[in-house]
Amino acid sequence: MIGGNAFSRCSSLAAITIPDGMSTIGDEAFSRCSSLTAITIPDGVTMIGDHAFSGCSSLTAIIIPDGVTTIGNSAFEECDSLTAITIPEGVTTISRSAFYGCSSLTAITIPDGVTTIDVRAFQNCSSLAAIIIPEGVTTIGDGSFHGCSSLAAITIPDGVTTIGDGAFYECTSLAAITIPDSVTTIGWSAFYGCTALTKLILSPAVSIGRKCFYDCTALIAAAADQNMSTVEDLLHYRWHRNVAVIERVNALLCLKGTWDHVENQLSGPDSLKQKRMDGVEAPLRATEAREKIPKVLWRVILEFL
Template sequence: MIRIIPFLIFCLSTICSAELRTWTAVNGNKVEANYISSSKGIVKLRLKSGKLFEVPKNKLSKDDNEFIDSLFKKEVVVGSGVRKNLSRAVNGDKLEKPLAETKFVEEIPLDPNLKYEIQDGTVTITGCDKKASGALTITATIEGKPVTSIGRLAFILCTSLTRITIPDSVTSIGDQAFAGCRALTSITIPNRVTSIGHQAFSDCGGLTSVTIGDSVTSIGRKAFWSCTSLKSITIPDGVTSIREKTFGGCTSLTSVTIPDSVTSIGHQAFISCTRLTAVTFLGDAPKGRYSLSLPQAFKNSVPTIYRKPETNGWSDTFAGRPVKLSKEDNEFINSLAKLDGVNGELLEKRNEIFYLKDSDTPYTGKTFSLYNNGQKMSEGNFKNGKPDGLNRGWHINGKQSIESNWNNGTLNGLQVAWHKNGQKMSEGNIKDGKEDGVLMFWHENGQKIREVNYKDGKPDGQWAAWHENGQKIREEHYKDGKGDGLQRGWHENGEILREANYKDGELISVKFWNSKGEPVDTYEEAKAE
């Protein structure tokens, strides 16, 4: 036996301090590390820096697999003929969570400030050193077991912690779990959490925003009591009740939306929320958890209650506060009330005449059209199935896009269009469907694009155009729609490009220059750089 013990110690030390070697993943990635253990297809390695990481065994090279298998074949005799696999004997920790394919993923070390207990194969965080400060991350597993719960009082009065990362494996947060964490500024409650305990975040005065996962169905009493900096919170659809004083004393909270799943409101649920101005309910009017709950729900708070138009159980007041249609619904309904006529989508065109669908009478009256968000797109007038009178349109940002005048289905009168920024795009007069007089066009920056004189729908008189930078491009003269007289064009740098003379639409003479001012024979040569 005396001889066996030194031999056993030698073998143990050899395996525990396996030499540093290069490991290769099947995708070619390499890393230098010491072998620690292998269990359930997961290999645990240690970097030269001391950090641990895991990799699926089947994602390592053939040589690496053979190396690992050789370790498992090393057996020694202990005592009276009992055989033990030293690799398994020494490395008792078992790694159960597979990692991303072909990636060497580092294991996040357990924060030394945390206390925990393992029961029935799961981990509950039970405490934290009160001196802990800054950011703290709770790992998803501890000793190979999933962390599923933040226990009662676990982080109470950890006043120097500014950020706590809760893993997705957590399903419950206990009573007063984070109470008094006054330096905590934000918290994200993972999607798997189903319950938040009483006073879980009470007196977290630095907390400004909370994101609650979609699986939460229960929020305890005073869960966010006296979170005086809390400005926004999203309550998930699964919550059925707002408990007593849940948001009491949240003096920075200005608005909150209650999902349609909520059927009851607790006593003083929003007491002393002094900046709360709007509470929007998406469902039917909830009941009080107890007979006296509702009258006190908004004590020392003065919000307006907003509801959806299709919901039930509402009166002019709720819990002593005035009730109105929700802001966006009210604005939309009001905008519809201001619309006159029928939606243009109800009209159809037959042989150049507009009718209401399923009607044989040409439509006379007003029309409108809307963007998908309810914003008015256009409004107009029809008479005997034809556009007649003033028609106007708007960009989606609300700025006017067009204004046109019609007479018996033909454009007639002043026509104006605008860019989205409100800058005028074009302006001119139309007479019996034909351009007549001066028509002007502008770039979005206000610089004039073109100015043309028309008569009876044909260019007649001066015709000019400009670049967006204000440099003139062309200057021409027309008579009854035909070129007549001198016509000139310029390069963008201001040099003359073309000079031509026309008579009754026929070209008499023409000259060209390149951008350097040198005369050339053709237009192509003039434009060539």
Template sequence: MITGYKGESKDVKIPSKLRGKNVTQIDGSAFEDSDITSIEIGDKITYIGMSAFRGCKSLKTVKLGKSILNIDEGCFNDCTSLEAITLPKSLEKLGGSIFAGCTALKNVDLEDGGNFVIKDGVLLSADMKTLYFALPYAKLGNYTCPSEVETINPLAFFNCPTLTGFTFSDKVKSIPQGMFVLCTGLKELYIPDSVTQIGSVIITKSGVKTVTIPSSVKVIDKNAFIQSDGTNDKDLVIRAKAGSKAETFAKENSIKIEYTK
């Protein structure tokens, strides 16, 4: 396992073997905030840890090995010089928000025959049942979730200011943690009848001022609508039916409520 980097070279190659042993993993935060400009990852590497290259602001070129199975959450966060990357077909699992803050990123390619697809600037599983995340350069506008989507990953639309509207698939049952954080262009949120659970901090630092919640929702995280200072948005309005879980939640948290029929 590669646990850190103290070398002077800014062009780094991670070998398949080191001191006679196979190198199969890059540990979380291993290269975090380093000044490397390129990284080439050997073909024995199967796992890249959480925030492994986070904050590598000079990192412009990344070549991923052909055996990578899992890239963990926030791996390339804030790599502000990264312009393009190709994800190998070996990849099976992706963490949330791996390209957040990659302001120069213009293209993410997928090798043919892999487990993922990109549609309308959003990365999904090949069967379209799981929505992973929107790409930083996506021009989302009023986005409609593909009808096949059943699961949405945490932080799926983190810092997507171009998102102005969102329509859920009627197969989605849970709103994940941090789904619309920093979506400043999103003003309203309509949750469908298929949803039964709402996770934490779903609209923190977003533009959302109205959330319509159906009676199907039975679980709402206590921090679902808190802002960065830990308080609920004083201008937020929850639209819900009398007697619903949403009504109870709004009253318990001093959130304005507008009743629906």
């Protein structure tokens, strides 16, 4: 075993070979070894501790042997020269902040045995362009891909049930995403600021948190059978900050004659309004007729926005 803090802050250490017979790399063992560029981990190691290599800002590559089953919290946090890494088959959880701030990481392989991508696991991996989440994953944790600004493609498998708060916050290159029917909960601000997102497919029964699609300025189409309150909520408060889109939504709704006027209410930049006969603008609210619009019709309306 290499104990906790064994080489922590050895700023001149450039390379090291761990001898055979070691089973554990302890917490913060090589933390802040800012000159460390290469390291060989032997096959006998089964555990990499919390913060084991955090802040190793010169580390460009590392091979994790197949015997490793545990990669601790923040194990490679802010290894901002690390470009690629393969996680071995025995690992079941991508731990909290495991690769947080690995800003040069362009590729990562997640094995089939992983079931959980924990909180902030890949947050601020700003060079990560694509990732495949294996079928066994059930939870995508809070902020797990927050700030992955180059992430253009991601596949969410059928087994996922929860997408956490801020999971894809400000993934500004993400253009399309399909959320499988297995997902029951999408957290607060999960896709906040995904400004390139133009296509979204959702499960009909999914519960969506506050500001889930806030500032998704390009999101002008969706194909989803959802309950009416969810559709209303998304349309008017979360999907768009784009005046042109608001005007098109307003025109469609007015065309269907399904809105009444509500007088004497404050209006804001997101308000849907319609001029009354006397020229006074008032916010709009749903009528009983609007509540009776079948979901399939709303699907058609959404696809034409």
